[in-house]
Amino acid sequence: MPRKRSPARVLGTQLIDLGAATPSVMSQRLLRMATAGAPPSARDRREFTRMSDEKVSAAWESWGAMAGYAMTLNTAATQAALAFWMPWAFAAKPLPSAGDALITLATAGVRPYRRIAVANDRRLRRRTPGR
Numbered sequence: 001m002p003r004k005r006s007p008a009r010v011l012g013t014q015l016i017d018l019g020a021a022t023p024s025v026m027s028q029r030l031l032r033m034a035t036a037g038a039p040p041s042a043r044d045r046r047e048f049t050r051m052s053d054e055k056v057s058a059a060w061e062s063w064g065a066m067a068g069y070a071m072t073l074n075t076a077a078t079q080a081a082l083a084f085w086m087p088w089a090f091a092a093k094p095l096p097s098a099g100d101a102l103i104t105l106a107t108a109g110v111r112p113y114r115r116i117a118v119a120n121d122r123r124l125r126r127r128t129p130g131r
Helices: 007-035 042-085 098-126
Strands: none
Touching: 007 042, 007 098, 042 098
8 A cells, every 4th residue: 555645745756856857948948949040930939839828827727726725725724613613513624734734735836837847848858959
């Protein structure tokens, strides 16, 4: 049976992956921009458009994931308060510690950026500059 990883370890792994993939992606894309020429080719224009679209998409996805987790925490806190005042109507559930909640919130926010950066790193490494 696999062990459940702590929220801090999950966040740390995501940040390491993001930190390893980002410089590679940035250097490959900056090289492509520098060598694209005055009128960029259709392929270069698609890549540049994709670059900006991915950033906007990751930001929206990140905000959505963090807002969803914040709403989940808010619901759990409300249920805990109601369980305190009306124990016959609501079952008390343990709330995560403030540190664990913050780390889980950060993990939800970093996940889309990490996923996109790692996928771009794989995709751009496959491609040779002359193709």
